[in-house]
Amino acid sequence: MSGLGTLLGQRLRRDWLQLTLWIVGTVVLAFAGLGGVSASYGTEQDRVGILAAVMANPVILLFRGLPSGTDSDAFIVFLLFPWLAMLAAFMSTFLAVRHTRGDEETGRLELIEATPAARWTPTLATIIHGLLANIVLGILVAAAFAAGGAALEGSLLVGFATAAVGVTFLGVGMLSSQLMRTSRGANSLSVWVLLAAFVLAGVGNALGTPSDDLTRIESSWLTWTSPFGWAENARAFDENLWWPVLLCVVAFAALVGVAVALQAPRDLGESVVAERRGRADAHGGLSSTTALVLRLSTGSTIGWMAGALIVGALSTSLGSVVDQIGGENPAIADILNSIASEGDLEQSIVAVFFTMVGLLAACAAIQTVARARQEEAHGTAEAVLATPVARVRWLADFVVIGFVAVVLTCGAAWLGAAAGAARNSETADELMRAAGVAAAGQVVAASVFLVLTALVFTLAPRLTMPVAWAVVVVAIVLGLFGPLFGFPDTLVNASPFAVTPVLDGTQIDPRGVWWLVGVVVAGGAASVLLMRRRELAADG
Incomplete structure (x- = not known):
């Protein structure tokens, strides 16, 4: 050929x-x-x-x-x-x-x-x-x-x-x-x-x-x-x-x-x-760049929210499956009892599932900010920035909408967890508290990837998508597999997913939430400041 x-x-x-x-x-x-x-x-x-x-x-x-x-x-x-x-x-x-x-x-x-x-x-x-x-x-x-x-x-x-x-x-x-x-x-x-x-x-x-x-x-x-x-x-x-x-x-x-x-x-x-037909005239709400970014990101955000909703529901509803299997096999029942004596099993299950929620929220954040790079590479950003729209405002809109996507994704997981917990009235309150703590922690963890993506976009725009996705893969590998591979705690805790707050019995263990907040603030500020002087970079 x-x-x-x-x-x-x-x-x-x-x-x-x-x-x-x-x-x-x-x-x-x-x-x-x-x-x-x-x-x-x-x-x-x-x-x-x-x-x-x-x-x-x-x-x-x-x-x-x-x-x-x-x-x-x-x-x-x-x-x-x-x-x-x-x-x-x-x-x-x-x-x-x-x-x-x-x-x-x-x-x-x-x-x-x-x-x-x-x-x-x-x-x-x-x-x-x-x-x-x-x-x-x-x-x-x-x-x-x-x-x-x-x-x-x-x-x-x-x-x-x-x-x-x-x-x-x-x-x-x-x-x-x-x-x-x-x-x-x-x-x-x-x-x-x-x-x-x-x-x-x-x-x-x-x-x-x-x-x-x-x-x-x-x-x-x-x-x-x-x-x-x-x-x-x-x-x-x-x-x-x-x-x-x-x-x-x-x-x-x-x-x-x-x-x-x-x-x-x-x-x-x-x-x-087929592509959906557009309006003959733009809606009045699209008069700002913020509304434009929101319009571009709505579909993908809804998709991540749907996935998080399912994961959240599973986090609080699979306890009955565990109990059923334990009832059918006495050996498993003995192991369940030993696990429960070492800590709250259902709270642990919620924390594990919300790690996946954090991954989904991080993906929503990366996809939203990476869209700025796509707009730049396709030439549509140039038309927007040719108007009286500052570069910093333009990037800030993607970061803000990305944060909204993170919050909505974790919020959808919490709603799913509420629906699952409602099936078990005896532990519903404890499960919802565990889900709330886990969801709030994953908002912070996912926000780290939000600002890191924005920072890479300002420093090396052509590497935005490969670096952002590579970072989230490394983080999930360290968080989920680091202890399994025998990595030192310092390396495992470098993953935002591994240091989010969790509910330990009746107390909240903040773990590494404060350094995560510091990274989010510093990364967001740096990306905004660097964007002031960056020129548009065509696809290459």
């Missing part, structure tokens, strides 16, 4: 830094996990205790994989695999959207189709590009496990499963690009499909059936509706089943087939979901 090699080479040169960051970050997580888990849970007795606690508190399965025995390598896969697969999925969806709907939106695709290259050359290049990226990722993940002393077959299966989940979401990204009119809409749809699939696998595992020795779980049918669930049921280093992973390949082929079928009849720039 004319120009395929040239186009593929150009895309590889264009994406080398982003792909390197995604791939290296995933491999480092795998390698660090091998060493950390081996050091922290080196004996079978340690692993048996952790797995028994997991059976007693299935909420943990929303953030981990499918338990498949006490073998050290299988235990590492249980703890790490869903996150390795999630990184591969994010990498693949962003790649797919960037080189399909993104290039179409910016006009690059029109220029390519004006050359002797065939109409399907860019699509084929995107498929090959995404497959190559995932193949390299899978090989390196397998090599990391093998280098850590894991069995070869299981290592190869983990690498293949990671790449297979990534390939599935390459297809999701390509299909979303055909459905949605903008790259922003396509990315949002892809991310929500990804998060829904992740949650479905976790809930399906939580609703599964524990074994009598409390070391394995047979996942429920719900897990089999998710690519993450297919890959987890391969049970690497245990049964080493390859066929569930092949379902990911089948799903990829189906998704790409549908995407190609939708692309064939449509005109360049069109989409299956």
Whole structure:
């Protein structure tokens, strides 16, 4: 096909830094996990205790994989695999959207189709590009496990499963690009499909059936509706089943087939979901830049709020699931009693769930402020700043609306928690207090990422999105996996998610809230001051 090699080479040169960051970050997580888990849970007795606690508190399965025995390598896969697969999925969806709907939106695709290259050359290049990226990722993940002393077959299966989940979401990204009119809409749809699939696998595992020795779980049918669930049921280093992973390949082929079928009849720039017709005259409320930013951010903010509402509801409603499982298995009931004697189990569950709420709020903040960079790169910011609108005011509008998005996202989670707590009148007050403290703390944590994104935008605008998203990924890895990997407390506490206030019994433990507030104030002030002298930076 004319120009395929040239186009593929150009895309590889264009994406080398982003792909390197995604791939290296995933491999480092795998390698660090091998060493950390081996050091922290080196004996079978340690692993048996952790797995028994997991059976007693299935909420943990929303953030981990499918338990498949006490073998050290299988235990590492249980703890790490869903996150390795999630990184591969994010990498693949962003790649797919960037080189399909993104290039179409910016006009690059029109220029390519004006050359002797065939109409399907860019699509084929995107498929090959995404497959190559995932193949390299899978090989390196397998090599990391093998280098850590894991069995070869299981290592190869983990690498293949990671790449297979990534390939599935390459297809999701390509299909979303055909459905949605903008790259922003396509990315949002892809991310929500990804998060829904992740949650479905976790809930399906939580609703599964524990074994009598409390070391394995047979996942429920719900897990089999998710690519993450297919890959987890391969049970690497245990049964080493390859066929569930092949379902990911089948799903990829189906998704790409549908995407190609939708692309064939449509005109360049069109989409299956038509763009909503605009008003003939602007509403009076759009006379300010603040109202304009609010209008641009409303859709994405509602999406993050919806996700937070669900997470909040789960945080206070899954206690009944824990009690039910404990009632069905006396061994689990004994473990629940021991956990409860060490601290309030339900408060701990709320705190864990609201860490995910903080992540959603941080994503809402980053997406809102990063939109300033998109407006600048697309040239629309120049038209706004050509009017009597100061640069500082323009950026401040994005920061303020981003903070509003953070508050609304955490507030939606609190409302969801209230709805879940209402089902249990005996502990409703305690649960709501725990949810309130957790929500307020996550507002502060997410605001750190808000001001850091604004600061990067003023100092290195072209790095705004990659740096902002990389920082939030590092923070969630440190917060969730730092203790698991044996990182020092100083490093773990560098994550805003790890030092938010929590309810300890009847007292509030502020932990690191004051240094978080200091970062927010200092970062916000610095970004505003630096913006006064910064020139507009075109896309590059």
